[in-house]
Amino acid sequence: MRGNVSVFIPHVGCPNDCSFCNQRTISGEQTAPTVGEVRERLRMAYEIGAERGSLGETEIAFFGGSFTAIDKEYMTGLLGAANEFLEREDFRGFRGIRISTRPDCIDGDILEILKKYGVTSIELGAQSMDNEVLAANMRGHDSEAVRKACGMIKAAGFELGVQMMVGLYKSTPEKEFFTCEELIKCRPDTVRIYPVAVLRGTALEMLYAKGEYVLYGFDECVEICAGLAERFENAGVKIIRMGLHAEDGVDKNSVAGFYHPAFGEVVTSFRVREIIRKNLCDGVNVCEAANGFMSALSGHKKCNRIYFDEHFPGRVVFKRNDELPGRTVAVNGRLFAFGV
């Protein structure tokens, strides 16, 4: 089981103006941690990891946006501090460093620096692969920049992660699936799928208030994300996150959109429900999962049990079966796996 020690590095003073980002309006409230503070945080995490014996499975993750666009001296200072705690021949340490950044903030020199300090995974905020959507949301780069950056990251031997947003201004379900297919062609190892949260102080908020930006319904967004998840998994891309974290005040600052504290669980519940529904036979149907996946089988807040009780009364029985592999559902003995 892999875990992260997360270090949030806000991009204070970011020159970009992405439609969904409230960095400009909140930057006065944010301070970037000093290198010394980060070193101290890592030291504490190191001690806890050493005690638990979990260092080898843990990565140091710098998150918060465009890591390679922050001041270079500060960036190398942070990487140097992280590097002190990495696994070496004579030192039992963390297994690597992951960072996230913008596609247009990757070049050969940057990749060389990241390699030198022991970065293992790079996540790119692609957001969309449709140029009209990228322009409408003021991303400041096009889809070709994503392809190019992905190619360079893979060629340099890093693990590649991509992030896409669902429900951006001017996007459509077709464009979400187009983005998914184009990202798969970039051969990522992992993906994060972030349905949009419309935050206070953003361009999206203004467009939404004027009625120019109309969002999908919540259920439609769940259905789209379920389809995307299936497509990514079928292509062997691991989904490491679905839905925004409550951190960064997203839960408090969201005026519309799809923030839900358990969005990933809601999507998985929907996927399980659809598998069961499409494979129902006449008579009574037995649906099983091992203990660890029973909550997905029953659904978020038992929504699947409620759905089948209402629509197919007495015809669907939910059973725990610990002999089944994890993240697997059996419908009348036929197995369906979730995840990569």
Ligand code: SF4
């Ligand atoms: S999302 Fe856009 S505006 Fe916000 S910090 Fe990242 S690059 Fe800057």
